[in-house]
Amino acid sequence: MSKRTLLVDDTQRELCTHGTESFPMTVSHDDFWDFEGKTVPIHWHSDLEISLPRKGKAIYQIYEKSYYLKPGEVLLINQNVPHSCHSSDNQPAKYSTILVRPDFMYGDFGSDVERNCFRPFLQNSAIPCVVLSPDNPSHCRMLEKLNQIEQLFDQKPYCYELKIKGLLCQVFTEIFAENQKICTHYIPSNQLELERLEQMLNYLNTHFDSVISLQQLADQIHLSREVCCRLFKKMTGKTITTYLEEYRTDKAFSLVQSGQYSITQIASMVGFSNASRFANSFRKHFGCNPGEYNSLKQKK
Structure with missing residues (x-):
C-alpha cells in the first residue's frame, strides 16, 4: 500500500480543503x-x-x-x-x-x-x-x-x-x-516572519535537487546568514540542514519505490552530495537502507 503524502505548495502551506464551503x-x-x-x-x-x-x-x-x-x-x-x-x-x-x-x-x-x-x-x-x-x-x-x-x-x-x-x-x-x-493584551502575530519563512521554504523546496548555499538562501529574504538560521529554527524547530535532508529524503522515497534507479542516481537526483549520505538519511527516516526497502516490503 502506498504511503500518504500531505498536499502542500512550495511554501509548505497545505492545499487540501478541510470540509466544504458550506460546512467548513x-x-x-x-x-x-x-x-x-x-x-x-x-x-x-x-x-x-x-x-x-x-x-x-x-x-x-x-x-x-x-x-x-x-x-x-x-x-x-x-x-x-x-x-x-x-x-x-x-x-x-x-x-x-x-x-x-x-x-x-x-x-x-x-x-x-x-x-x-x-x-x-x-x-x-x-x-x-x-x-x-x-x-x-x-x-x-x-x-x-x-x-x-x-x-x-x-x-x-x-x-x-x-x-x-x-x-x-x-x-x-x-x-x-x-x-x-x-x-x-495580546501581541499580534508577526506576519513578516511567516512571509519570510514562506520565501525560504519556497526556495529550498524548488532548489532541493541542487547545491544550496546559506548565502543564497539569506539573499532571498534580505537578511544575514546568522539571522536567517535563527529565524528558520524559531519558526520550524529544525535547522536548515535538517529540514533539507528530510525534504530530500521524502522526495527520494517514490524513486526508491519505483526500483528504476540506482542508489547513486537517486542521491544525485534529489540533491545529496553522495550515495552514502543519502543511505544514512534514508535509514534514519525509514528504518532500512534504500537498497533493502523493496525486498523488505515484499516479505511483509
Whole structure:
C-alpha cells in the first residue's frame, strides 16, 4: 500500500480543503505510520487544528518547542502556525483530528464575536497552541465535547451540523476564558516572519535537487546568514540542514519505490552530495537502507 503524502505548495502551506464551503470543518482518523517517513512534515493552514491522540504517543513540533502527547490529552494548534508531528519510540500512533475554519463559528469578519473573541486569540503570537490535560476538570469537560463532535461527525445524525457548531462554540468559549489575560493584551502575530519563512521554504523546496548555499538562501529574504538560521529554527524547530535532508529524503522515497534507479542516481537526483549520505538519511527516516526497502516490503 502506498504511503500518504500531505498536499502542500512550495511554501509548505497545505492545499487540501478541510470540509466544504458550506460546512467548513472535518474530522479525520490517521496513523503517523500511514505517512511517508512515518511523520507529518512541516506545514500550516488557516484552519484551527485540534489533535486527539487515540493510541500510542505523539510528538508535535511547534516552533522550537516539542509537545509529547498521549491518549486523553488534546493539542489545539492556532491558525497559520507551522507544525510537524510524528510518533515516539518508533511505534505506531493513531489520532483523530478536528479541522475547522474559524469563521464557521464567528460568522462575518468584523462582527462583534470575531473582533472581541476570536481575533485576540487567532492573531496572538503568545498562543501558538493550547494543551488540554485530563488532569484539569475544565479540560475534561472540553475533551468530552470534542469526543462528542467526533462521534457526531462520524455518525451524522439529524441536525449534526448544528450540534457540532454549538459544541465547538462552547469549547472555544472555555478556551478563550482560560486565556483571557493573554488575549486581553495580546501581541499580534508577526506576519513578516511567516512571509519570510514562506520565501525560504519556497526556495529550498524548488532548489532541493541542487547545491544550496546559506548565502543564497539569506539573499532571498534580505537578511544575514546568522539571522536567517535563527529565524528558520524559531519558526520550524529544525535547522536548515535538517529540514533539507528530510525534504530530500521524502522526495527520494517514490524513486526508491519505483526500483528504476540506482542508489547513486537517486542521491544525485534529489540533491545529496553522495550515495552514502543519502543511505544514512534514508535509514534514519525509514528504518532500512534504500537498497533493502523493496525486498523488505515484499516479505511483509
